[in-house]
Amino acid sequence: MKILIVDDFSTMRRIIKNLLRDLGFTNTQEADDGTTALPMLRNGDFDFLVTDWNMPGMSGIDLLRHVRADPKLASLPVLMVTAEAKRDQIIEAAQAGVNGYVVKPFTAQVLKEKIDKIFERVGG
């Protein structure tokens, strides 16, 4: 399971990376915004994308739209982990095809639940 973590704050990337490692996902890579993430996704057989929303360059929501518009990446599971907590934004992310939405600050338990749920649905 190869996972790409996209967040402009390196500490948040590190936190997510640590949580994922605890959950048994050790093969992770990082990008600091959508612009750097997109070519990595296109060239790198990733199985899962965890992305922030608010980033300079390309935002997480735009990254999600690019992923869904790319035939090779369209079915990639995407979990949004973000401080954006407006109902309209959550609806917007859902309409753009997000697979899960976690608001910051979050717990390891919540992250695990959402990831399990995504794979349950994608696998089944």
Added chain:
Amino acid sequence: MGSSMDTNRLSESDEKFVAELQDCAKLLIESLQNDRFEDASKLIRTLYASRDRHIFQSVGRLTRALHDAIVNFNVDVNLYPEASSSEIRDASDRLQYVIRMTQDAANRTMDRVETAAPIAANLGQEAHALKAEWEKLRRRELNKDDFARLYKRLNEFLEQMGEGTDVLNQNLQAIILEQGFQDLTGQLLKKVIGLITDVEKELVNLVRIAGQVEEVTGITPLERTAKVREPHSAEGPQIHAHADVVKGQDEVDDLLSSLGF
């Protein structure tokens, strides 16, 4: 503050101007009723002159007030547009520093946890293994060699335990100390909040001055256009609870499940 004093003087001068107008008007009516047309046109010229003088004085005062307000922004006007020594510039630096400080503190804390976690995990593992051996001993299932191995292993474990917990304690203490960033960044943020409050005051002042300029010069303000906001642009963490903001992960989940997730 200079500009508020100017505002008082302005209204005083307004009153004086109005009084002058009223006096002149009375005299003018009198002159016209008594067919003294030469006097009347003199009075009209006086009226004009008085109005012009009033406008010039008002604009002069407003210019002064505007200048004061800009100076109160703490922007060094001589350096404008670079404004490299302004307090705004300084506030940006402070905020950048807060980002750096919180990032460093978070990283150092995680360093400590990453050092401590494997030690705790190893001690736990060894304790479980020893417990199993210990149970065997209690059930008298160990032979002499097994017992010798357990004896040695227990001794090693106790040594590891002593060293390990020392390291764990050191790291836990260090994590506590790392939290000092909250105090330091809090102080910096308070300074920036203070500046923003000052800037807001000056902005309100400027808006008032601008309103007076419009009044004196007879400029009609443009129709106020509502601030156009980009739909759903990212905003960062929500500080105040609004109806359109979810209160936590549970509400996110409810909302998504209502959308068929």
